[in-house]
Amino acid sequence: MDGVTVIDHPLVQHKLTIMRKKETSTAGFRRLLREISxxxxxxxxxxxxxxxxxxxxxxxxxxxPIVEGKKLVFASILRAGNGLLEGMLELVPSxxxxxxxxxxxxxTLQPVEYYFKAPEDIAERLIIIVDPMLATGNSSIAAVDKLKERGAHNIRFLCLLAAPEGIKNFQSVHPDVKIYTASIDSHLNELGYIVPGLGDAGDRMYGTK
Known part of the structure; x- marks a missing residue:
C-alpha cells in the first residue's frame, strides 16, 4: 500500500500478538506497549x-555521525498515544x-478536540504523531490538521494497528503524511473498532473498562 510502511520485525509481531490476547493483564499490556514503542x-x-x-x-x-538538525517532536494523541510516547522518549529523551x-x-465516530500544546517552532522540526490505532482515521486527520495550522509540514504518523478504511480516509486528506504501523488489520466493525484488533487501547492500558 503506497505511503504505508508495515513494520514486520519478528519482535514487533511477537509482542503485538501477546497484546492482542484478551487475557493479557493491564500491567502486561502497558509493559508490552512501552517495549514495542x-x-x-x-x-x-x-x-x-x-x-x-x-x-x-x-x-x-x-x-x-550525529543526527542533523533540530530535535524531533513526538505528538501524542491523548490519551492512548501516551503509551507509545513513554517508550519512544526512552529511546530519544531529547x-x-x-x-x-x-x-x-x-x-457519530467524529473527532472532538479539547486540547492542543506544541513547541512554537514545529515548522522547523520533524513531527511524529503517535496513536495506537488508525481506525476511522478521523481523530488522526484532526490531529494533523491542528499541526499543519501551526506550520508543521514534515509529519509522520505511527500506530500499532491500522484499518484499510482508516488508511484510505487519512490519505484522502493528508496524502503527504507517511503512515507507519505494525499491522494492517481486516476491517472496521459497525462500532468503528478495528477487527481483529486488540480492543480499546486506552482502556486496556489504563484498566478503565
Whole structure:
C-alpha cells in the first residue's frame, strides 16, 4: 500500500500478538506497549539525516555521525498515544513533545478536540504523531490538521494497528503524511473498532473498562 510502511520485525509481531490476547493483564499490556514503542520508534526514525562532528575518544580524535538538525517532536494523541510516547522518549529523551487532545464520539465516530500544546517552532522540526490505532482515521486527520495550522509540514504518523478504511480516509486528506504501523488489520466493525484488533487501547492500558 503506497505511503504505508508495515513494520514486520519478528519482535514487533511477537509482542503485538501477546497484546492482542484478551487475557493479557493491564500491567502486561502497558509493559508490552512501552517495549514495542521503542522498536517502532527505531523504524520510523531509520532515515534521519546525519552530519559529521569532530569528537575525541579516549584514544584519538575522529569524525563521527550525529543526527542533523533540530530535535524531533513526538505528538501524542491523548490519551492512548501516551503509551507509545513513554517508550519512544526512552529511546530519544531529547525529543520535544506535543499533546493533542482528540477523542472519538462513539455515536457519530467524529473527532472532538479539547486540547492542543506544541513547541512554537514545529515548522522547523520533524513531527511524529503517535496513536495506537488508525481506525476511522478521523481523530488522526484532526490531529494533523491542528499541526499543519501551526506550520508543521514534515509529519509522520505511527500506530500499532491500522484499518484499510482508516488508511484510505487519512490519505484522502493528508496524502503527504507517511503512515507507519505494525499491522494492517481486516476491517472496521459497525462500532468503528478495528477487527481483529486488540480492543480499546486506552482502556486496556489504563484498566478503565
Amino acid at each position: 521503542m522498536l517502532l520508534c527505531y523504524e520510523v526514525t531509520r532515515d534521519l539525516e546525519l552530519t559529521m562532528e569532530t569528537i575525541e575518544t579516549p584514544l584519538v580524535e575522529m569524525q563521527a 525529543a520535544r513533545v506535543s499533546h493533542i487532545g482528540v477523542y472519538r464520539d462513539h455515536e
